[in-house]
Amino acid sequence: MPKAKKKYLDVSVAPELLIELKQKQNDTPGGTMEKYGRFKNWLRYANLKGWQEQKWHWGYVNYAGREWHCTCGLVIPMGAKAEVGGLAQLDLDAAHRARGHRSLPDFGEVVVAFIYDYKWMEERGVYYYDAFCQVCGDYVLERPGRQADMFADIHNISCG
Ligand SMILES: [Zn+2]
Numbered sequence: 520m521p522k523a524k525k526k527y528l529d530v531s532v533a534p535e536l537l538i539e540l541k542q543k544q545n546d547t548p549g550g551t552m553e554k555y556g557r558f559k560n561w562l563r564y565a566n567l568k569g570w571q572e573q574k575w576h577w578g579y580v581n582y583a584g585r586e587w588h589c590t591c592g593l594v595i596p597m598g599a600k601a602e603v604g605g606l607a608q609l610d611l612d613a614a615h616r617a618r619g620h621r622s623l624p625d626f627g628e629v630v631v632a633f634i635y636d637y638k639w640m641e642e643r644g645v646y647y648y649d650a651f652c653q654v655c656g657d658y659v660l661e662r663p664g665r666q667a668d669m670f671a672d673i674h675n676i677s678c679g
């Protein structure tokens with residue numbers, strides 16, 4: 520079966536952009552809607568960059584109700600047939616069920632195993648990660664970053 524051609528967007532966030540957006544926010548008089556708007560704009564890109572550095576894939580943009588955009592730039596048409604079925608016990612979104620994700624944070628090779636969720640562990644003061652493999656269906660829940668990365672690396676070698 521020929522693989523469907525995947526569409527990608529450039530969703531990389533240059534450090535200079537964050538500095539520029541922060542500067543714009545600082546240059547705007549306090550207590551105004553404009554300042555709040557500029558803060559929100561900075562936050563949007565700062566969040567995106569943070570998620571990419573955590574290697575977290577998810578459909579963070581609903582574009583005009585027509586498509587989802589993943590943090591790696593993969594575009595998933597709304598209502599597209601899921602390419603990864605099953606795994607009902609995991610809380611997967613439409614992006615997670617599409618193939619063709621690119622590795623984060625470098626937007627490199629296509630990956631089949633990746634982090635799909637994370638959780639702040641209050642008592643430990645760290646994030647724990649959930650990762651799964653689109654090919655064999657194996658997954659890990661609430662693992663330290665290094666363990667979740669190792670899980671993904673192993674599956675991307677053996678299942679990718
Ligand atoms: Zn992705």
Ligand SMILES: [Zn+2]
Binds near residue numbers: 632653655656677
């Ligand atoms: Zn696998």
